[in-house]
Amino acid sequence: MAFKNYVLVCGGTACQSSKSEEIYKNFISELEAAGIKEDVQVVKTGCFGFCEKGPIVKVLPDESFYVEVKPTDAKEIVAEHLVKGRQVKRLLYQGEETKKHAKVEDIAFYQKQFRIVLRNCGVINPEDINEYIARDGYAALEKVLFQMTPDEVIQELKVSGLRGRGGAGFPTWLKWNFTKQVNDSPKYIVCNADEGDPGAYMDRSTLEGDPHSILEAMTIAGKTIGSNKGYIYIRAEYPLAIHRLEVAIKQARELGLLGKDILGSGFDFDIEIRLGAGAFVCGEETALLASIEGERGMPKPRPPFPAVKGLWKKPTVINNVETWANIPVIILRGGAWFANIGTEKSKGTKVFALTGKIRNSGLVEVPMGTTLREIIYDIGGGIINGKKFKAVQTGGPSGGVITADYLDTPIDYENLQKLGSIMGSGGMIVMDEDDCMVDIAKFYLGFTVDESCGKCAPCRVGGRQLLNYLDKISKGKATRDDLAKMKQIGAAMKRASLCGLGQTAPNPVLSTLTYFEKEYLAHVDDRTCPAGKCKDLITYSILPEKCIGCGLCARRCPVSCITGEKRQPHVIDQSACIKCGECYSVCKFGAVMRK
Amino acid sequence: MAKMTLEELKKLRETKKRELEKREVTGKDIEIIVGMATCGIAAGAKQTLSAFLNELEAQNLSNVVVRQTGCMGYCYAEPTVEIRMPGMPDIIYGKVDPETAVKIVRKHILGKVLINDHILDKPAADIMKK
Numbered sequence: 001m002a003f004k005n006y007v008l009v010c011g012g013t014a015c016q017s018s019k020s021e022e023i024y025k026n027f028i029s030e031l032e033a034a035g036i037k038e039d040v041q042v043v044k045t046g047c048f049g050f051c052e053k054g055p056i057v058k059v060l061p062d063e064s065f066y067v068e069v070k071p072t073d074a075k076e077i078v079a080e081h082l083v084k085g086r087q088v089k090r091l092l093y094q095g096e097e098t099k100k101h102a103k104v105e106d107i108a109f110y111q112k113q114f115r116i117v118l119r120n121c122g123v124i125n126p127e128d129i130n131e132y133i134a135r136d137g138y139a140a141l142e143k144v145l146f147q148m149t150p151d152e153v154i155q156e157l158k159v160s161g162l163r164g165r166g167g168a169g170f171p172t173w174l175k176w177n178f179t180k181q182v183n184d185s186p187k188y189i190v191c192n193a194d195e196g197d198p199g200a201y202m203d204r205s206t207l208e209g210d211p212h213s214i215l216e217a218m219t220i221a222g223k224t225i226g227s228n229k230g231y232i233y234i235r236a237e238y239p240l241a242i243h244r245l246e247v248a249i250k251q252a253r254e255l256g257l258l259g260k261d262i263l264g265s266g267f268d269f270d271i272e273i274r275l276g277a278g279a280f281v282c283g284e285e286t287a288l289l290a291s292i293e294g295e296r297g298m299p300k301p302r303p304p305f306p307a308v309k310g311l312w313k314k315p316t317v318i319n320n321v322e323t324w325a326n327i328p329v330i331i332l333r334g335g336a337w338f339a340n341i342g343t344e345k346s347k348g349t350k351v352f353a354l355t356g357k358i359r360n361s362g363l364v365e366v367p368m369g370t371t372l373r374e375i376i377y378d379i380g381g382g383i384i385n386g387k388k389f390k391a392v393q394t395g396g397p398s399g400g401v402i403t404a405d406y407l408d409t410p411i412d413y414e415n416l417q418k419l420g421s422i423m424g425s426g427g428m429i430v431m432d433e434d435d436c437m438v439d440i441a442k443f444y445l446g447f448t449v450d451e452s453c454g455k456c457a458p459c460r461v462g463g464r465q466l467l468n469y470l471d472k473i474s475k476g477k478a479t480r481d482d483l484a485k486m487k488q489i490g491a492a493m494k495r496a497s498l499c500g501l502g503q504t505a506p507n508p509v510l511s512t513l514t515y516f517e518k519e520y521l522a523h524v525d526d527r528t529c530p531a532g533k534c535k536d537l538i539t540y541s542i543l544p545e546k547c548i549g550c551g552l553c554a555r556r557c558p559v560s561c562i563t564g565e566k567r568q569p570h571v572i573d574q575s576a577c578i579k580c581g582e583c584y585s586v587c588k589f590g591a592v593m594r595k
Numbered sequence: 596m597a598k599m600t601l602e603e604l605k606k607l608r609e610t611k612k613r614e615l616e617k618r619e620v621t622g623k624d625i626e627i628i629v630g631m632a633t634c635g636i637a638a639g640a641k642q643t644l645s646a647f648l649n650e651l652e653a654q655n656l657s658n659v660v661v662r663q664t665g666c667m668g669y670c671y672a673e674p675t676v677e678i679r680m681p682g683m684p685d686i687i688y689g690k691v692d693p694e695t696a697v698k699i700v701r702k703h704i705l706g707k708v709l710i711n712d713h714i715l716d717k718p719a720a721d722i723m724k725k
Contacts, residue, residue: 205665574695
């Protein structure tokens with residue numbers, strides 16, 4: 001016997017603390033009282049997001065979404081909704097905020113996410129071309145091959161306002177148009193799938209979940225600009241994405257959606273995969289093209305831009321995975337539909353990989369103009385373990401940090417840049433009060449210094465010098481003069497480096513210096529690390545008056561440097577201590593002090 | 596000569612669309628869709644998938660299709676699994692370890708009862724569905 005309705009009560013930790021357990025019990029007793037407990041199942045769920053508006057109750061199958069439900073509301077929902085079939089309007093979520101950024105009628109009324117790029121991820125079987133076709137796959141290609149002229153395709157992209165999702169935000173139509181206008185052949189289409197930012201995996205998930213959308217988009221570009229050959233440059237560390245692409249290419253060839261005379265249109269197009277060996281700089285377009293040619297992956301000065309002289313010095317359109325994934329939808333729905341979503345200058349959606357100290361880490365796609373607060377609190381469920389939000393890092397090693405003061409800034413290319421960060425490819429790392437900003441800057445700069453190709457001095461030498469200063473700061477050996485010098489070096493690197501890697505490498509340092517100057521000064525003037533991360537600046541000691549001699553810290557200490565008699569205050573041997581902080585976190589009596 | 600003409604592609608799309616819808620409407624088939632992207636696999640989706648297959652065989656259920664899909668975006672709750680079956684709303688479960696997979700077959704599919712503590716909301720409306 002199946003139930004007619006289901007009442008889903010959010011059981012996430014945030015909702016639990018706001019009485020979801022009581023709501024759950026009340027529903028059960030109210031249903032019993034109303035005599036319909038056989039018809040309705042009450043279920044506790046995982047976290048639904050929207051924790052700020054919790055507790056959440058959702059009724060199926062009609063998908064009513066109730067927010068800020070109180071235990072006493074169970075009675076009304078049962079009596080009105082479940083008995084009489086009338087929604088309780090006052091508790092329904094009103095989605096004004098979502099509608100502000102995206103005036104598209106098919107956005108579900110309460111959902112913050114809007115999935116264009118990820119439309120098929122988690123829906124279709126990526127290894128079955130038929131499932132892609134059934135969801136209007138290759139219908140955009142049909143349109144481009146048989147109904148539209150190349151100029152109309154470019155016009156549609158222009159109307160859509162789509163900008164490059166690799167990070168820089170260059171208008172896609174302009175790139176295509178440059179390449180189309182160059183009188184040279186052959187021309188090439190390239191997909192940049194060399195996703196290298198630490199913590200970013202949007203492109204991997206897109207390729208793993210919906211590889212055909214990329215193939216279709218590249219073929220559309222080929223027809224539009226007059227190219228018959230495409231390359232997907234993907235890092236070898238993504239074996240599953242590579243496998244799914246290979247399967248997809250094979251299936252598309254078998255159906256004649258790649259290869260000679262596609263669908264009888266007379267247009268030929270084929271795609272090959274090129275594997276990158278994992279150098280971060282190969283995500284930079286000129287280095288990437290060099291790597292495809294079999295050269296060492298080093299950037300070249302621009303201009304000439306790849307649109308004019310790209311792969312093998314021929315005109316080349318190179319776009320990022322996420323940019324490509326938008327194309328078929330824009331062609332199918334029209335540029336105007338797409339331009340309806342987002343802000344004035346940044347159209348459409350953006351996929352973010354939400355990681356760090358966030359409760360619901362994951363991949364989210366939101367309309368441009370959504371605020372960081374909505375992403376972190378409504379979708380991400382807030383900070384883990386109820387700690388205090390400190391900053392969010394966007395744009396990976398090329399980006400910067402954004403502090404709590406700016407959480408309500410609508411996200412678009414321009415706004416993030418104004419804040420000293422960048423959109424980047426979409427990594428979003430949330431940090432709490434335990435994260436030290438000097439340590440964060442050191443981590444990112446260490447990454448770029450490792451990944452610098454060494455061709456130009458500003459990046460090669462400047463990066464190393466900056467890192468040396470950060471190291472000095474974290475050891476408590478720096479002076480205020482050093483901070484001034486860091487700003488100078490950073491500014492020079494930004495101006496003089498050859499490619500994006502060096503130009504943006506100082507960003508994490510400069511932006512933390514701007515927003516967390518006090519924290520830097522604490523390291524420099526007071527030789528302390530407020531977050532307790534920089535090992536050279538902290539000592540752990542045991543307060544004899546609080547220690548009851550339980551011995552827990554001594555048992556947990558990985559280097560056995562804590563000693564003491566049972567029921568007597570213990571002592572840490574400072575010469576052997578590795579400052580891991582284990583004793584500090586296990587002590588139940590607050591007897592371990594960090595200074 | 597083209598391998599497939601425009602008309603043939605259109606026909607293929609219509610057939611496949613109908614097949615997808617039929618699965619949803621006439622109610623012969625039950626679908627178990629397991630998220631098998633790198634994130635899901637890292638969290639144990641392969642073990643979950645085999646647990647489903649074993650339990651379906653043990654229960655002698657032949658009207659159930661087990662499919663794979665990409666990442667739904669719920670990295671914190673992998674492996675994720677969607678169950679579609681007639682007479683029940685489509686439900687997404689998170690943190691489905693092999694033990695939960697067995698529970699889903701016995702309670703959700705056979706008993707038509709939802710399972711506590713694992714249900715997740717759909718991440719977004721489907722823009723491909725009108």
